[in-house]
Amino acid sequence: MNDIVEGMLSAFRLIFSLDRDLFEIILLSLQVTLTAVIIASIIGMPMGAWLAVNRFKFRRFTIAILNALMGLPPVVVGLIVYIMLSRSGPFGVLNLLFTPTAMVIAQVIIITPLIASISHQAIRDLWADYHDLLISLNTTKRQRILTLIKDARRSLLTGSLAGFGRAIGEVGAIMIVGGNIDHLTRVLTTAIALETGKGEFAFALALGFILIALAIIVNLAIHTISKTERASNW
Amino acid sequence: MVDTILPLNVKNATVKKRDKRIIGPINIQISTKGFTIIMGPNGSGKTTLLRLLHGFENPCGGILNWNSDVESVQQNQSFVFQTPIMLRRTAIENVTYPLSLRGIPKDTALKIAKEWISKINLDHLCNTNARFLSGGEKQKLAIARALITKPQLLFLDEPTANLDGSATKEIEKLLQEAHNAGTRIIMTTHDIGQGKRLADDLIFLYRGTIHESGKAKDFYKKPETQEARAFLNGDILE
Numbered sequence: 250m251n252d253i254v255e256g257m258l259s260a261f262r263l264i265f266s267l268d269r270d271l272f273e274i275i276l277l278s279l280q281v282t283l284t285a286v287i288i289a290s291i292i293g294m295p296m297g298a299w300l301a302v303n304r305f306k307f308r309r310f311t312i313a314i315l316n317a318l319m320g321l322p323p324v325v326v327g328l329i330v331y332i333m334l335s336r337s338g339p340f341g342v343l344n345l346l347f348t349p350t351a352m353v354i355a356q357v358i359i360i361t362p363l364i365a366s367i368s369h370q371a372i373r374d375l376w377a378d379y380h381d382l383l384i385s386l387n388t389t390k391r392q393r394i395l396t397l398i399k400d401a402r403r404s405l406l407t408g409s410l411a412g413f414g415r416a417i418g419e420v421g422a423i424m425i426v427g428g429n430i431d432h433l434t435r436v437l438t439t440a441i442a443l444e445t446g447k448g449e450f451a452f453a454l455a456l457g458f459i460l461i462a463l464a465i466i467v468n469l470a471i472h473t474i475s476k477t478e479r480a481s482n483w
Numbered sequence: 484m485v486d487t488i489l490p491l492n493v494k495n496a497t498v499k500k501r502d503k504r505i506i507g508p509i510n511i512q513i514s515t516k517g518f519t520i521i522m523g524p525n526g527s528g529k530t531t532l533l534r535l536l537h538g539f540e541n542p543c544g545g546i547l548n549w550n551s552d553v554e555s556v557q558q559n560q561s562f563v564f565q566t567p568i569m570l571r572r573t574a575i576e577n578v579t580y581p582l583s584l585r586g587i588p589k590d591t592a593l594k595i596a597k598e599w600i601s602k603i604n605l606d607h608l609c610n611t612n613a614r615f616l617s618g619g620e621k622q623k624l625a626i627a628r629a630l631i632t633k634p635q636l637l638f639l640d641e642p643t644a645n646l647d648g649s650a651t652k653e654i655e656k657l658l659q660e661a662h663n664a665g666t667r668i669i670m671t672t673h674d675i676g677q678g679k680r681l682a683d684d685l686i687f688l689y690r691g692t693i694h695e696s697g698k699a700k701d702f703y704k705k706p707e708t709q710e711a712r713a714f715l716n717g718d719i720l721e
Contacts, residue, residue, distance in 0.1 A: 375571075382568040385537065386581055387557040396580075400571040 256454025260462075263455055270432075274456075275463065278436040281349050281423070282416045283467075285356035286364075290409045293361045297368025297408075298394040301376045312369065318362035323355075327422030330355045334426065347428040352436070355422040360412035367408030368401075375401045406475055410468055417464050437463070488551040488559045488635055489515040489667060491536065495545035498531050505531045506691040508545060513636075513669065518662045520678040520699065521671045523688035524720045529671035530565075530640050532688060536669065537562050537638050560636040561629035565644050567621040569613040574605055574624055577613045581632045599627040603657065619650025626657055630666065637661065639670040643677065655681060675715060679703055687711045689720065 263271050300312060332338050334346040334354075345351045375397055383393050398405065420438035427434035429443060437460045444453035490512055497507025506528035513519065513536070521529045534540045536547070537560060549556045561581075570577050575596050582592035600609055603623040608616060613624060622642055629637055639658070643651040658681065662668050672678055678685060682699035689710045695702055706712045713720055 379568065379570070381539070381562075381564060382570075384539065385562040386584060388584060392584055396570070 252450045252454060255451040257458055259451050259455035260458040264459065271459075273432065274435055274437055274440055275459065277349065277434075278417065278438070278460075278463070279467075281352045281356065281436060282413060285353045285360060285416050286409055286413045288353070288357045289361040289364050289412055290405075292357070293364030293408070293412075294368045294398055294405055295394060296361075296365040297370075298372045298397050300365075300369045301372040301397070302390065302393050312366075315362050315366050315369070319366050321359055321362065323359055323419050323421035324425070326358050327355055327425030330358065330422065330426045346426065347430060347434060349427070349434060351426040352423040352434060355426045356416045356419060359419060359422060360416050363415060364408045364412045367411060368405050371401045371404030371408065372397045375404075403475070406471065410471060413467060414464060417460065417467075486551050486555065487515055488549050488556045489513060490550055492548040493536070493545070494548070496535060496542040496547060497544040498528075498535055498540050499543045504691060506535070506688070507542070509535070509693060511686065511693060511696060513667070514684075516665075516667060517683040518658075518681055519669045519684040519686060520682035521669065521686045521688060522673065522675070522678050522714075524673060524714060527688040528691040529673075529688055531691075532686075533562075533638050533640050533669065533671050558632075559634050560638065561632065561634040563622070563625050563629050563637070563639040563642050565641045567618075567625035569616075569621055569624070572613060573610045574613050574616065574620075575600060575609045577624055578628050578631055581628060585632065595631060599631055603627050604653075617650075619646050619653065622646065622650070622654055623657065626654065626661075630661055634666065636667045636669070639668065641671050641673070643672070643674070651677070675717075687714070689714075 300308065300315070330351060331346065333340050334343070334351055335341055336346075345354070376393075379393075379397065379400075383396065388396070418438060420442055423434075423436060424439050424442065427436070427439065429435050429439040435443075437456055441453045441456045441460070444450075444456065493509050493511045493513075495508040495510060497509070498505045499507075509532065521532055523529050531540060535542060538557070539562075551559075570580060572580070575593070578596040578599055579589075579592040582595060583589070587595075597606075597609070600606055603626070605616075605620060605623065608620065613621065616624065626639075626642065642658075643654050646654065655677070658668060658670070670681070678699060684697065685695070685699040685702045686693055687695040687702065687706075687708070687710075689708075694708045695706065695711050702711065703715070706715055710720060
């Protein structure tokens, strides 16, 4: 219990001391996670919409696989990305291992199925509402997908935020592909793992509280910018 | 100038669902002008016939012969549903939507949409989310959205079924104006009075087949079949 209280106090001290290293870690955490969320949303949302409006032979199987991939073990993803990006791997020549780019790649792989699956469910429900109208208006598949993405944007935002939540708290994959290198690839989660390993529980907890606060602030900011939860939008 | 997509000749068209015949065989000709009402009791196949003509349903037998190519037919008809389907957008955005699909510049689309919104007396609700409008307002909006592309042919599936008298009157006025402006209208209803007020031609459906088809005034004056007479008398048809 003392560790928790000490952790909270340390968190405040760290923030108000404007510690340069801490802000570097926070900034890199945000940079990596937000980049991954944007890329995963660009891939996952149209994928979910496409699955919702198209009928093809292995559709059910594809959706089942996509849903199963939501639970991808990050350590396994990290290991596969590590092998692909290591010098002897197919993409070794790109020299991406132990860089923030490698961390983004791993996070994109982890959260794309999550965003695609939530998008698919949101758009499938809207497609059921819109189906007759959009068919009647003789829309092309592209127009249907764009309309559904636009009108389901608030539900899709939830998918992106879920992806953000998973990515910001992820440690296994980015530890493997990033290497937790100080001033280069150290983010909040890998720093927490390091401090815990060193037995600095209060400091690790302080970083943990900052991580939670960061997740809440980003969620609030996105909700405010996108004007969700207002009476006129219900 | 787009060629007229009408007349439409329907020959022996049948619609089945899970091997059960819903309507057919249907043989009718939809002429280039007029206001046609498809009437009949519940379950007679009115909506299925309308959906067949619009292209929602594929006939499992028979053919539909339009006076134009498929693309022209699809571009020149609109459909209004019994329960209006509103996009999760404002009233004005709902009306501009079909124009934006056709690549019409935003400013031009907005200008045309505003004219339509004024025409249906919804100026004050222009920027309101369409899902919050009343049933009558939604239906007027749906009709404006259907007419904004100036279709040659407008299908309406019981557009006033869930509305009160004053909303029904407004909708009927809107449809009369569209009809007078040259839009060919085909509408289903089971409201005998509405058929009398609006129809030039009338198709009476019963158990999936056309029992009577012709001039509305003749149908009301002297129905030829026993089922039509019973329907007009308000008897319960099984």
